[in-house]
Amino acid sequence: MSALKYYFDLMSQPSRAVYVFLKITKIPFEPYAVALRKGEHRTDDFKxxxxxxxKVPFIHHGDFKLAESIAIVRYLSKQYKDNVxxxxxxxxxxxxxxxxxxxEWQHLNIRLHCAQYFWYKWLIPNITQSPPDDDKIERLESAMLGSISDFEDLFLSQGHKYVVGNTLTVADIFAACELEQPRIAGYDVCQNRPKLKSWLDSVKKDCDPFFAEANVFVDKFAKKTLAAKM
Amino acid sequence: MSALKYYFDLMSQPSRAVYVFLKITKIPFEPYAVALRKGEHRTDDFKxxxxxxxKVPFIHHGDFKLAESIAIVRYLSKQYKDNVxxxxxxxxxxxxxxxxxxxEWQHLNIRLHCAQYFWYKWLIPNITQSPPDDDKIERLESAMLGSISDFEDLFLSQGHKYVVGNTLTVADIFAACELEQPRIAGYDVCQNRPKLKSWLDSVKKDCDPFFAEANVFVDKFAKKTLAAKM
Known part of the structure; x- marks a missing residue:
């Protein structure tokens, strides 16, 4: 089978999810880091x-090109059956x-709302060097908290340990990667949510050491944000 | 195999997409209309x-309950292989x-933006009997037009007739159902977009008569909105 090339940026939540999936399954791949911060994805050559x-992540598998993290995981699960x-x-x-x-649920829920909070509270102010609009951040924080509560209610309060049942699935990996992102912007989603914290700790442990490896930049920037607050 | 019960509201874009899929494939199902406008989905018994x-659509297949339109289509494609x-x-x-x-792409693109335009321009004003905020509608219309242009550029300008290749797939059905929704709010996405119009006409024709059947309320409300404008 042709070499699998994985293009990603660990600052991107879905990039981290696919990275953890590739590492856990030991699917052999060549890693290619794309620096979104340098705009490497914005050139005509890239397009x-x-x-x-x-955007990232995406794969090249021989001549076959595929984007969208969930489509990628589904494709790899078929092509590398013995690994998954x-x-x-x-x-x-x-x-x-x-x-x-x-x-499918997460796109317009935790993905949308955690990402929007991160963009407007941290990413855009860091690019433009202008402070965020407080009213907008308040609205986005409220929407994010609503979707986190929905996540707890619909998936973690159904009598099983993980998102779908009593074993880790890719659903947990994708959820955990989205829910970690607001930490960069100074918001720890686990505060006052012991059920969420217990679930997230389990996912991290199950994905050890790959989750921590994928989250190296999240941890680094979260520490910087925390230090700036003090 | 147990009877398949399909719960839907034809005012919902993904409900229409799954409806068209079920009809084209001749998968036998019992239809159950859920009237969102009456809040039938908001009771504890429903939950x-x-x-x-x-929300809708969802299915009950014997004891098995499943929501999320795209997960439903994938599940049915496995369970009713001979029909699809x-x-x-x-x-x-x-x-x-x-x-x-x-x-996967459509969730945070044409689905999000066409739906938001529809909600704020038509649905919420109809519920609250208050006119929409013009500035907000302008921003939402601009985001919607951006995602429609992306759809044309990324999927209809790649040298093939349909979203993915030269034959109709469920991707076309989902896209067409989302792109028809803004018509209720008075916006025809095909205006000044001959490529989009030609594609949409092909999809409608291929799904005849089920696309028209699924769109009976879209057509009815679009006519009312048009008449009110004159």
Whole structure:
């Protein structure tokens, strides 16, 4: 089989999720870091030859180019069947459908709201060197907290340990990567949420050491934000 | 196999997409209309016994309950293999991945932006009987037009007739259902976009008569909005 090339930036939540998935499954890949901060994804060459969507993550598998993190995980689960344990992305129709249900749900919920909070509170002010609009941040924080409460209610209060059942799946990895992002902007989603904290700790432990490896920049920037607050 | 119960409201874009998919594939199902306008989805009984997400569409397949339109289509494609022609949701890893790439992409692009325009321009003003905020509508219209241009650029300008290749797939059905929604609020996405119009006409024709059947309320409300403008 052709070499699998993985293009990513560890500052991107879905990039981290696919990175952890690749490492856990031991799918062999060549890593290519794309520096979003340098605008490497904004050139015509990148659009034409690397990824028409001009974002990360994406893969090149021989001549085949694919973007969208969840499509990538589904594709790799088919192409590298022997590497992917059934608990991680189940092959059974019903079991897989419940993982898919979360993966589809998260886009317009925790993904959208945690990312928007991060962009407007931290990323855009860091690029423009202008402080964020307080009213807007308050609205975005409220939307983010609503979606985190929904996540706890709909997935962590159903009588099982993980998002879908009693074993780790890719749903947990994607959720954890999204929920860690606001920490860079100074918001720890686990504060006053013991159930969420217990779940997140389990996911991190199960993905050890790859989750920590993927989160090296999250940790670094979160520490800087915390230090600036003090 | 247990009877498949399909719960939907034809005012919901993903409800229409799954409806068209079920009709084209001739998957036998019992239809259950849920009247969102009457708040039927907001009761505790609905949350506990029908769908914890309190939205549509969803299915009950014997004891198995599943929400999220795209997870539903994938599940049904596995459970009713003989009904689903390979062109509609391909079984080949690469072909399926390209359909998945679109289905994952659309959430935070045409789905988010066309729906937000519809909610704030038409739905909320109709519920509250208060006119929308003009500045907000202008921002939402601009975001919607940006995502429609991206859709044309990334999917309809790649040298093939449909979203993914030269045959209709579920990607086209989902895209068409989202892009029709703003018409209720008085915005025809095809204006000044001959490429988009030609594609949408092809999708409608291929899904005849089910697309028209699913769009009966869209057409009705779009006519009312148009008449009110004159």
């Amino acid at each position: 034409q030859n690397f990824n028409k969507f001009q 344990p059934d608990y991680l992305y189940p092959s059974g129709a019903k079991e897989q459908a419940k993982v898919d249900e979360f993966l | 506990q016994n029908f769908n914890k997400f309190q 022609p390979d062109y509609l949701y391909p079984s080949g890893a690469k072909e399926q991945a390209k359909v998945d790439e679109f289905l």
